[in-house]
Amino acid sequence: MRAVLITVLALAGLAALVGDAVAPHDPAAQNLVLGAVGPSADHWLGTDELGRDVLSRLLAGAGSALFWPVLVAVGTTLLSTALGLYAGYRGGWVDSLMMRVADLAIAMPGMLVLIVLVGVIGGGYGWAVLAMAVLFTPGDIRVVRSLTLAQRQMAYAEAAYTLGLRPSRIMFRHLLPNLAPTVVASALLSFVAALVSLAGLSFLGIGLPAGTPDWGLMIEENRGLLDLNPLASIAPAALITVVASAATLLGDRLFETMSEGGAR
Amino acid sequence: MAILAFLGRRLLAAVLLLGVLSVLTFGLLAASPGGPEQVLLGGRPSTPETRAAIRAEYHLDDPFPVRYARWLGDVLSGDFGTSIAYREPVVNIIAERLPITAGLAAYAVVITVVVGVPLGLIAAIRRGGTLDQGITATSLIALAIPSFALSILLLYGFAVALGWFPVFGVGETPMERIVHLTLPAVALASAQTAIVVRQMRAAALDLDQQDFMTFAKARGLARPTVWIAYALRNAALPVLTVGGLILAANLTGALFVEQAFGLHGLGSLLVGAVGQKDIPIVQMLVLLSGAIVVVVNLLIDLAYLAVDPRVRYGAMEAA
């Protein structure tokens, strides 16, 4: 099962890296005479309304569809782990302040704020990615912090302090490995959330100019073609679903096995 | 006393949240490209004269806090301004769109409860079995699938290919409405059902290991007492805590689902308004959803107070 999940994600990653190069057609090349038709030998997934090759557009869109979410996941995970560890280990006013801010951020309807911010102010993917990192981080900080608090009170952590180890060593060598299952799982969840949110933004027509080969945008642009070439919108929807599900399931499995392998 | 302090803290947090949201939403007008004049003019061509007129009419030369205070005063007295695109009071437009979204949300909540609670319990009862693994994996996938992707898949499968449901529209009679709203409601409900399934399963498993459940059975208590006074009341607490999460899923999900199914509710209104930079509508919708979040969270807190004496006596903070 795990091998399947990793294979799915690896294939998606491969498409993101070399998708542009291996695309059978120019993703932007129009063929208005052809229009929207179903799958054929030349166009495996058919074409859209403007006669553009759906497969090529999917491959061309893989890069941005996956790169930005990876960036969000890496960024939020690094940031929230560092801050959560610090807040949980040190406590004090820094901790209180961070938690108040986190409470506020968590109570906000995040996606709504994102849509409104990016939609009204504009700025494209860059802004959206930044806003997303800001929105996701507080929740993760809270998770890491509460786990850190629990670990810090365990005898091994107190023994480490009693031995006079430096705080950074206690945090990174002693506490962090025991938080690893959660950190890894939440990194994958952040990836999924970012993937879904970014695709969602472009599905709503926010953040990207029309015509960009983007999975979310393709669903939206081609959803009128469900009778002519259903694959034009179903294929990107299925791709997002498969990648998101695989990452979520993998996160769940990794959490299980890492927790068993580590503590108890 | 403890109750008052608890409620006081929660109310304060609610006011703070709404305050931050209102500053953000008001700031939108100033932050939007081209500045407020351009937004307020809509798509119309501007001349220095019209710009000046707009500036005067909307007091744009006043400092930000003053403008904010004036705007907040209007909002609090029920004046949400006029839509730029529709040239109609925002309140009227929203009132017109509300029933569809409300119906959709209510339908989704019904599906969530009717499907989620039993599935979670079944998974817990069959812990570790094939059925449990199936339910758990499915709920994870349901959490991961974006509602718009699911909408398209449902639309194609059940409306286009199988033809069981209509593709577009909302129908006329109540029965037709239910039929028309079924696919959108399912799309909206899937993620929140998954949340309920997982929480219900975890709560039931946790409960099963609790000494007080064993002790209740060991005293030969009647089955209704064990189920209601012991199991249900204690399981209600963790399930209540995800009420807020479900709400968030519902609010944002509605945006995508309405867009995907071409329903003219508040979600598609917001998406349209964002696209057209119809700021007054955006402002009110954001505040409205903020208010809903706040009210639902307060209701959850009240439910906590009713169920858990530890919260009532201030011995424990609600999660």
Next chain:
Amino acid sequence: MTLLTVTGLTITGRHLLVDDVDLTVAAGETLGLVGESGSGKSLTARAVAGLLPKGLTATGSVLLGDGAGMQLIGARERVLRSVRGNRISLLMQDPFTMLNPLRTAGLHIAESLPKRPRGGTLREEVVRRLAEVGIDDPAVADRYPFQLSGGMRQRVAMAAALAGDPELLIADEPTTALDATTQHEILMLLRKLQEARGMGVVLITHDLRVAFELCDRVSVMYAGRIVERGPGAHVAKEPAHPYTSGLLAALPSVTRTLPVLTGIPGNVPPAAEVTEVCAFAARCGQATAECTKARPVLRELGAGRHTACLHEVRPRNDHAPEPAPAVQTSRPFFTAEPGEPLLRIEDLRKAYGTHVALGGVALEVRAGESVGVVGESGSGKTTLSRCVLGLVTPDGGRIELAGEDITPRGRRTRAARAHRLVQCVFQDPSTSLNPALTVGSTLAEAAAQGPAEGRLSVADLLDLVGLPAAYAVRKPRALSGGERQRVAIARALAVRPALLICDEPVASLDVSVQAHVLELLRGVSRDLGTSLLFITHDLAVVRQIAERMVVLFKGAVVESGETAGLLDRPRHDYTRRLVASVPPTP
């Protein structure tokens, strides 16, 4: 009149857990079911009440009542429900989790009454039931569990368990989670109720002393089976199974200091691995080839006694035990002139909100000396040790160690040398080691914190605490509880500290393992010259290890002095109560 007849009870989950257990209980009798963790005693109790956790199945026969009786194994849930509460009831270990947090004490009792009287009479009945368990304040009926102390909760639970007037009460470690004095009260209450009601009681306990004090007959369980049974007094005096004998030898005594504490070597095997042999053979000093040929049956010895041992058990030889091996190392440890003051605590104060944890405590530990700190929960003993370790900042007072002021004052002001002077062994073996690190890297890291000169290697350290060097590559989860505590001791010794604080280091260990660890700590103090500050709730343990002791009560020292003299002739009221609540050691 026989109340319960259990024959051939076998419990299986993924593996075999309880193997062919026979029990009988008569009316008015208390049967003790004794065993260490993993012996299957609690599962046996659960199976009798038909309350096994999911995934476990019981076979065999559990007959309730005299004569033909009522078969409970395989009975329908409806039948079991009609029996529970009014014929069999179960009292569990942890009063903090046994009661429904959302229901009042009175409601717990009221809902368990067989015939519900109405209105005023119901209230009167609840108050009467509370009085029966020694709660005279009717207002307790309206309290929620979280508003009651552990002892009160256990009394309420007992009233609820007995509300249906059962003939048989199964009490599963009913006092283990409670303080010594409360423990004693609850046990006396249990005895009183048993006598007054003439009911049968199955008392499940890990504590031999409790079993012998309270029970008419005792069954000793080991690795899922019964290895010995008989009248309590006889078993205590002349154990007929080497396991029982070993347990008795490992028991520390509150009345005298034993020259050597002998534990039982090795660990308990899983029941499934020893079905065809004597389960104890691998750890037994008397084992012969015969013991592993076939499984010994419980043979009768007369006078109601049975043993599952083929041999005559050698009498316990208290007079010439082998001396414990010396704890040795070639590296010098911190040395001060013996008798010089090492740790001096003056007027130490700490309050948490309105709760005073330490109300001005003074204490001195001299070089090479071991001092016991005894107290129940809430006495402040743990806060005291945490202040010395720098884990808690006191509100006032002074802590001086080897002439240096190490009083924690706010964060990050721990004296630089403090960690080389004082180290600690913590209570819970399940969290005392970092699960992510191997034993070797834990020890190497600790050693690196000590002075560079004469640093001990990982192998030295493991050898010091009697573990093979091969343990260095293991992760903590591959170690037993006792082994983990040894590694924790090695970690603490790695910096060669002058003072070792032991915060209940054996409280979570089985008695046979506890003896090993105590003997090791005695060796550390005797052979290495390290001073010990030994925190414990257990008077018998402190008698074995500390030369001097102090008694803490509600954050104040109420009595202090030489351990032997203090325990033999306690002066303070509280100390007297503590001493009186210790069950006699056989």
